[in-house]
Amino acid sequence: MPHLTIETSRRVRLPSDPKRFFTDLFVALEQLGHFKAADCKGRVHQASHYAVGEGADREFVHATFAILEGRPPEVRAAAAELILSRLSSGFESVIPCDRSVEVREMERAPYRKVSGI
Numbered sequence: 001m002p003h004l005t006i007e008t009s010r011r012v013r014l015p016s017d018p019k020r021f022f023t024d025l026f027v028a029l030e031q032l033g034h035f036k037a038a039d040c041k042g043r044v045h046q047a048s049h050y051a052v053g054e055g056a057d058r059e060f061v062h063a064t065f066a067i068l069e070g071r072p073p074e075v076r077a078a079a080a081e082l083i084l085s086r087l088s089s090g091f092e093s094v095i096p097c098d099r100s101v102e103v104r105e106m107e108r109a110p111y112r113k114v115s116g117i
Contacts, residue, residue: 002067004042009059013092034075058096069105076103
């Protein structure tokens with residue numbers, strides 16, 4: 001925990017070194033003081049079937065940052081801004097591209113995790 005899931009349309013170029021992209025981003029998130037880089041998990045999914053608007057010729061990159069509840073709104077906003085800036089520099093598109101971030105809080109009570117089995 002936390003989990004960062006990035007979804008892109010198929011014509012968006014992924015970072016040349018995705019592992020480095022995530023590692024650098026996790027370290028930057030840790031500097032906000034509310035996340036541990038070692039606890040972060042990241043993944044990218046490229047959609048092969050999708051639509052944007054009414055057939056507009058543009059692409060998308062969307063990140064969902066799932067964190068346990070309880071962090072102040074300003075921390076969640078700072079995380080969203082940081083992730084959005086990294087999406088803009090790390091995922092390139094030769095045509096117009098919408099980039100967005102959702103910071104989603106998960107309830108602590110029903111969350112379960114087992115490590116290192």
